Amino acid sequence: MALHVIVGAGPIGSATALQLAERGEQVRIVTRSGGGPEHPAVERVAADATDADRLTELATGAAALYNCASPLYYRWFTDWPPLAAALLTTAERTGAVYAVMSNLYGYDASQGPISESTPVVATHPKLRLRAEMWETIRSAHEAGRVRAVEVRASDYIQANSIFTFAIGAPLLAGKRAYTPTALDVPHSWTSINDVAKLLTVVSGEERAWGRVWHVPTNAPLTVRQLATRFTEVNGLPAPKLTVLPYPALWTYGLFDPMVRELRHTRYQFVRPFTIDSRAAEAEFGLAPEPLDDALRETAALLAK
Helix, strand or coil: CCEEEEECCCHHHHHHHHHHHHCCCEEEEEECCCCCCCCCCEEEEECCCCCHHHHHHHHCCCCEEEECCCCCHHHHHHHHHHHHHHHHHHHHHHCCEEEEEEECCCECHHHCCECCCCCECCCCHHHHHHHHHHHHHHHHHHCCCCCEEEEEECEECCCCCHHHHHHHHHHHCCCCEEECCCCCCCECEECHHHHHHHHHHHCCCHHHCCCEEECCCCCCECHHHHHHHHHHHCCCCCCCEEECCHHHHHHHHCCCHHHHHHHHHCHHHHCCECECCHHHHHHHCCCCCCHHHHHHHHHHHHHC
């Protein structure tokens, strides 16, 4: 039984903690509030993860350190730099394998499905931020200072995504869903459980380290197709969907910082934005969670 330290108790951090605990590992999950899932093998610690000295204390002796943190979307430029620096410092000091959860924002999405070899060409600082964080980590890995690996996923199905807050929640309540996305453009949707599974696999596989892996993800669906499947699986009325005009989104963003940030990622929903996850599937013998199972879980989570 090895110690695994996870920073962040959001959907990814919690799912990763529970998967590790269920396989018999010792888990320490670190958040400012001391929150996280309840499990006999999960220790929840309240600490500031930007404090490298304190985080080093908590991660000393750990087999792996997981970056599952999720700063508020509109605070990335404020919150990510000190947190990323502390996590990397901790990984260097402790020797724990550093496993990072990230996204697809930096890639050129115009050339078809996004694979690990797709060029990173984003010029907007918000879209480049996570890719630049990985380049710093990868350089440290190549210099022999850390052992590191990163996994990347598309929009989540179960939580923290446009689907859950703009579409799933109102449909579950029997209401019309108003979405800032186009309805008939192919898009990839990743299960949080598959993110956690890949993180727990690559952290312990030396052949995985030093590179990026894409999370196994089901075939793309349009927003309309996903909403229809969601209602069918959960015995709900057929979805009623309305696209919010972009001027309305822009105006709403003047008053809501989270909505304002959606302007930067709108391109992902007005043209195809799909992921190629065959490398991880083939290398580690993984397959994405059945979509219907993920959509049932989504409804259960939204109903709480």
